[in-house]
Amino acid sequence: MTHLRKKTLLLATLGLALTTTFGARAQTSPYAGEQQRAIKALDMREVAALRQGQGLGYAKAAELNGYPGPMHTLELAEPLQLSTEQRAATQRLMAEHKARARELGEAVVQAEAELDKLFAERQATPANVREATQRVASLQAQLRAEHLNTHLAQTALMSPAQALRYTDLRGYAAHTPAAPAEPGGRGSDRKHRH
Template sequence: MSLRALSIGLAIAFNPAGVSAQDHMGHSSPYAGLETRAIKSLSESDLKELRRGGGWGLALPAELNGVPGPAHLLDLSDEIPLSADQVAAIQRIFDAMRSEAIAAGARLIEAEDAIGTAFQSGDLDESRLRALIDEAEAARADLRFIHLSRHLSTPPLLSSEQIARYNMLRGYRPDPCANVPKGHDAEMWRHQNNCG
């Protein structure tokens, strides 16, 4: 009898279900360890982002479709470049967005905490669960609107060249100055694309 066969036989003999400890370990949840989170549905990085009024990826439909957001416009103001008046206007948009996002983020954190607390207490029925989820989703929708709507506020302040430059700097569009298409006169191409 091989050592493996003996091990399996002993595992079956001492475990009526026929499942070894190794099998249990192979089926552990990908969520194992998350039960220690303060708010089960939010990671520490999620909490940090929400508390600082960060975007939390909620504005991706705008960002990835070429509609600039105020935070990244301010980060790239020198490279775009933005005028002092543009920076001041975008800063006002950003400050209002951040203030509103911090408040909505706090509501979302509180709502997610309430869901976890209700499950922990065991004092929960479907009606109460629906109300708690609706509160959390309303806060999330408000937060998403806050971030996405500010992407609508920035394009009127920018030229089409500045928007194109923003998208190129963010890595969404190739740099026309660095990529002269085959068959084009390089000097003429760079002149037509305002390359320095």
């Protein structure tokens, strides 16, 4: 083999080795590192939020369509001019909601842990995966409904003007439909008074 041919072959081999090395690094999964999680589908922040009864965006459909939530209503009590009765009712609603949301959140965490365990212990089958995922989905649906229904209950405690003011104070009034009047709620009877 000539000297030039040896150099060409060496450079080609080196180039292939470098391409393979850097190509492998470029294909690292975005999941890399997540295999260390106790529950692979949930990071620590999500687990903590579920256990604390936080929203995780479950109530966006309500919040961004003009249905106030109790936590932010209490934070905005002064500019919303909540009455003493409204504050007390909102505080009760928030306490009841948090208790239910924490309970459901813990159940979601446990259901995700059971699903993860099926795979970690190599016990996953189509039947038990279907059952486990249906359990997770059912609990997530219950938790989301809890958050959304709490917004409905909070809206019923407020006048339409307060609900509109809330959306303005939260920064999305320009994109929110008019505040709903709850049938039989505080908003509906105030709207029609003469």
